[in-house]
Amino acid sequence: MTTFVQLLFAGVALGAVYALIAxxxxxxxxxxRVINFAQGELLAFGAFITSWLVLTANLPFWAxxxxxxxxxxxxxxxxxxxxxxxxxxxxxxxxxxLTLGLxxxxxxxxxxxxxxxxxxxxxxxxSSALHxxxxxxxxxxxxxxxxxxxxxxxxxxxxxxxxxxxxxRSAAIDPEAALAVGIPLRRVYATSWFIAGAVSxxxxxxxxxxxxxxxxxxxxxxxxxxxxxxxxxxxxxxGAIVGGFVIGVVQELxxxxxxxxxxxxxxxxxxxxxYVVMILVLLVKPYGLFGSKPAERL
Amino acid sequence: xxxxxxxxLRRFTKPATVVAILVVALLLPFMLSxxxxxxxxxxxxxxxxxxGLEVLTGRTGQISLGHAxxxxxxxxxxxxxxxxxxxxxxxxxxxxxxxxxVLGAVVGPFALRLRGLYLAIVTIGLVYIGQYLAAxxxxxxxxxxxxxxxxxxxxxxxxxxxxxxxxxxINRNGCYYYLALIILVLAMLYVRNVTRSTLGRSMVAVxxxxxxxxxxxxxxxxxxxxxxxxxxxxxxxxxxxxxxFLSFVVPQEWGLVLSIQYVVMIVVGGMTSLWGPVLGSIxxxxxxxxxxxxxxxxxxxxxxxxxxxxAPSDAANIVFGVVLVAFLILEPRGVVGIGHRIAGLxxxxxxxxxxxxxxxxxxxxxxxxxxxxxxxxxxxx
Numbered sequence: 001m002t003t004f005v006q007l008l009f010a011g012v013a014l015g016a017v018y019a020l021i022a023x024x025x026x027x028x029x030x031x032x033r034v035i036n037f038a039q040g041e042l043l044a045f046g047a048f049i050t051s052w053l054v055l056t057a058n059l060p061f062w063a064x065x066x067x068x069x070x071x072x073x074x075x076x077x078x079x080x081x082x083x084x085x086x087x088x089x090x091x092x093x094x095x096x097x098l099t100l101g102l103x104x105x106x107x108x109x110x111x112x113x114x115x116x117x118x119x120x121x122x123x124x125x126x127s128s129a130l131h132x133x134x135x136x137x138x139x140x141x142x143x144x145x146x147x148x149x150x151x152x153x154x155x156x157x158x159x160x161x162x163x164x165x166x167x168x169r170s171a172a173i174d175p176e177a178a179l180a181v182g183i184p185l186r187r188v189y190a191t192s193w194f195i196a197g198a199v200s201x202x203x204x205x206x207x208x209x210x211x212x213x214x215x216x217x218x219x220x221x222x223x224x225x226x227x228x229x230x231x232x233x234x235x236x237x238x239g240a241i242v243g244g245f246v247i248g249v250v251q252e253l254x255x256x257x258x259x260x261x262x263x264x265x266x267x268x269x270x271x272x273x274x275y276v277v278m279i280l281v282l283l284v285k286p287y288g289l290f291g292s293k294p295a296e297r298l
Numbered sequence: 299x300x301x302x303x304x305x306x307l308r309r310f311t312k313p314a315t316v317v318a319i320l321v322v323a324l325l326l327p328f329m330l331s332x333x334x335x336x337x338x339x340x341x342x343x344x345x346x347x348x349x350g351l352e353v354l355t356g357r358t359g360q361i362s363l364g365h366a367x368x369x370x371x372x373x374x375x376x377x378x379x380x381x382x383x384x385x386x387x388x389x390x391x392x393x394x395x396x397x398x399x400v401l402g403a404v405v406g407p408f409a410l411r412l413r414g415l416y417l418a419i420v421t422i423g424l425v426y427i428g429q430y431l432a433a434x435x436x437x438x439x440x441x442x443x444x445x446x447x448x449x450x451x452x453x454x455x456x457x458x459x460x461x462x463x464x465x466x467x468i469n470r471n472g473c474y475y476y477l478a479l480i481i482l483v484l485a486m487l488y489v490r491n492v493t494r495s496t497l498g499r500s501m502v503a504v505x506x507x508x509x510x511x512x513x514x515x516x517x518x519x520x521x522x523x524x525x526x527x528x529x530x531x532x533x534x535x536x537x538x539x540x541x542x543f544l545s546f547v548v549p550q551e552w553g554l555v556l557s558i559q560y561v562v563m564i565v566v567g568g569m570t571s572l573w574g575p576v577l578g579s580i581x582x583x584x585x586x587x588x589x590x591x592x593x594x595x596x597x598x599x600x601x602x603x604x605x606x607x608x609a610p611s612d613a614a615n616i617v618f619g620v621v622l623v624a625f626l627i628l629e630p631r632g633v634v635g636i637g638h639r640i641a642g643l644x645x646x647x648x649x650x651x652x653x654x655x656x657x658x659x660x661x662x663x664x665x666x667x668x669x670x671x672x673x674x675x676x677x678x679x
Contacts, residue, residue, distance in 0.1 A: 037414045086627045090413050093361050094626050097565055100558055101626070105619030107555075110613040223426075223554070226419045234415070266434035277421035281406075282420060286411040 004134055007256040013141035015248020016148035017247055020203035021225035022232065022240035023155060024196040027236050030172040031192040033092070034084065037099040039200055040222030042104035046072035046201025047121055047214040048114045049242065054122030061124045069201040075106075076197025080190045103219075111216050118215035122210030140209035147202060152241055155195070159237075172235070224251075227278035231289055239289065248276045323479055327472045334470040336543075337587040341579050342478035343539045348483050348563040348575035350385035350532030353488070356569035357493060359505025360409050365560045367428035368530040368551035371398040372537030374432065374439050377447040378543070387450040391538055398534025399527045406526030410519050413508075425554050432549035444548035447541040448475060457542075474543045481539070482576070485532055490572055492528065501525055527589030562622050568634030577633045581621075586614035 020037060028036045036042075050068035053059045054195055059067070079102050087094055126141040159165035170178040171188045179185050200222070208214035228247045232239025255270035262269075281289065327335055361392035372394035379390035391549050404423065409417050431444040450457040450473070457473040468476070492498050500521040512518045541547050559582050567578025589610035593599040599610050608616075629635045 035418075077386070083623055083627070086651075090626075090630075093355070094630060096361060096415065096418060097561060098623055098626055100561065100624040101619040103619075104555075104558060104562075104614050104622065108619070109614035112612050195401045223422060226422060230416070230419060266430070268430065268434070272426050272430045275426055279420060279423055282408070282412060282416065286416065 002134060003256060005133065007252045009135075009137055010141065011249035011252030012245060013138075013144045014252055015245035016145045017203050017207050017223030017244075018228045019241040019250050020148050020151060020199055020206075022228040023152060023237060024199040024203070025225065025229050026232075026234065026240045027123050027155070027168075027192045027199070028196045030237070031168045031227075032084075032171070032175075032189045034095050034099065035234070036193075036196060037096060038079070038103040038106060039196065039225070040219030041103045041110070042072055042076055042197055043200040043207070043222050044110055044216060044219040045075060046109055046197075047204030047208045047218060048119075050201065051119055051122045051203050051208065051214045052114060055120065056191075061122060064122065065202075065205060068205065069198045072204075073194045073197035074203035076193040076200075077190050077213075079080070080193040081186075084189070084193075085186060107219060108165055114214060117169035118213040121205055121207055121214045124204065125209060127210045129241045138210060140206065144206040144209065144267045147206060150292070151199060151202060155199075155237070168192060220267045224274050227274035230278050232280055233287060233289060243289075245283075247277070250274065250277055319482070326466065327475050332385050332469070332471060333591065334439045334587070335469075335475060337357070338480055339471055339475040339543060340540070340587075341583045342475060342482050343536055343543060344409075344560075344579040344583050345576045346478065346482050346485055346539070347487055347533045347536030348560055348567070348579050349482070349572075350529040350536070351503075351560050352564045352569065352575045353489055353492070353532070354525050354529035356564055356574070357498065358501040358522065360522060360525065361414060361418040362529070363554065363557045363561070364405070364419045364428075365420050365436075365529075365533055366552045366554065366556040367421075367424045368402060368533035369537030369540065370428050370432055370547075370557065371401055371530075371547075372534030373447060373540075373541030373547050373552075374445070376535065376538035376541050377445050377547070378438055380448040381446060386452060387542070388452055389507035391450075391535060392557065394538035395531040395535040398537070399531030402526040402528075402530025403523055404543060405530070406518075406523035409522045409526065421557075422554060425552070425557055429549050429552055432552060439549070442549055444546055447544070449545065450474070450539075450542050478539055481535060485535075486572055486576075489528075493572075497521065497524060518674070530665050553601060559618070562618050564632075565622055565630075566632055568632030569630075571634040574632050574634050581633075582618065585617060586611055589614050 024042075025036060029036050046068050049071050050064050053064035054061050055069055057064075079099075082100070083098060084095070087098055123140060125138070125143060127138065129136040129138045130142060138287065157167060167178070167183045167188050168191065170181075170183060171185055175185060178188075185256035203222075204214075206217060207218060212218075216232055224247070225244065228243035229240045230243070231246060232241070251273055252269050253272040258265060258269050258273075259267050326338060330338060347365065347369055350360065350368075354360050375389045375394040375397045376387075379385050380387065380579060405421075408420055412420055430484055432439045439445055449470070455461060457470055457477075460469040461473055462468070493501075500511065500516045503516050504515065504518055504521050508518055511521075519530060562603065563578030563582045564575055565578070566581050568574030569585055589596075589599060593610045599608060599613060629639070631638065
């Protein structure tokens, strides 16, 4: 039972990170129908910048975190403003490949700037843990969950109550109509990329917390958020969040139980378990659990 | 000016160009250093795989990031049949293509249900599952430590020792170069014939508008699955040759980065042209080799002896990314498109000059020739 609760908690913490990453994807996808394959590299960028600011520039962790989030947000913003803007209305293949181009560049810039080895994320939690009732919970995991919930609620409020939130929602429904009523589409897209950048940095820093670390391969984790957004459906933020938590829990439980009960699958099956779940779901529901099947006209 | 090429003349020059390229390709090994010969062999091997992706993504419009999976399949089939079962390349080379093709037929049906981005994401999943199998299925792949793949042998001809005929001797690199060249030429002929067949036209119809193609009676399901089979079979053969030439492969090699490199190849080369994959693989394979070669003379590149700012492979990756973005935005048709553009410009200039010369003696005011519409016709033809 203890193992189960611990695994479940770790799963929820991991799921919180996936939910953050998935939110980053859907923010961009909903407003501009772009899947950002560079999300993982943005996440790694944020984690590295924050780590560098704390460990090398000796800034306090929270200040570094804020600066890192803004810097990552600016990278996302700049990519929209200087590159993607010129591809408006191009086929989705072009846009996918543009984001892969950004991913390729960032994934080589990072090891060049920060070295190709794992480093601490520089957070203030370390390996300290909260011990209660025979369980122990790492503080970094507790804060991951708190931060994720705060960000998700914040985004929900932004989307629901602010002018830009409304603009983003209308751009998602019908870009042309939104443009016709005077919504500055480019600024809306740039805003969504800014938000996606900031959210990825938060995800990246928490992902690099104890017991893992910040390394260039951290960007692969964002690709594990794909199963989360697929489960939820690309155009549904709440679905993405549910998907994120489901994938996180599935992964931790697989890691905890599968090697003992189904050893034939190998020791690291948990790494690909989300993909297997994703493929099974897509076989049954090709547009995800909550996604809508687009109507097509000739 | 008589620079305007008649259609007949153009029909004549095209085979002439192809023959010239072939002659150069045949003579190339005798002009290159060993380093560049091995690079050239890698280029040709990769071009076979890129040609496969071109059929799937360029012609049929299915976005696949799973090409690495099929390349890996080919390499491990080669390793298993050649290494564990000690059979000749005459067995494992076709087998690699067939096994990868069958797997393509298994994956293909996913593309029937999934469109565009969803398919891209599922194929990413395929890459990770493939890497996991390569690391875990030890009986077949010998696990995470990697496995060796034997050299190509055909009967008494063993590529390890090279090949000599009288005074003409070809080393291991040269052997792989020629084998890859033969396979690439055959594959290009095959793909060219496919694109001119009913299947090829169905592929383009599915790419351009799936629903419209279905309404017009194209069997969308069969077309997509066939595109997947052709694409993955070519990838399998390419992967088998690649593995044999490298002689040792590790699971990490078959990651998403490899898939992306193949996509870069077809984007940079040109997605709907037979020559695109070749030009693209020259760029993608040639550039890191070039940077490695000159790393000692360029200060900011690091090599064995000095500690530069950036590793040549990282520098190459950055260039790939930037070039990918630049091509997508400025010239989506790739290098081949630039060629068309230059040719079109030259043709238009020649046509304009010809029109001017014809117009010059008596300026005919009653029927003014419209040079713009004339150019447009030229450009679209």
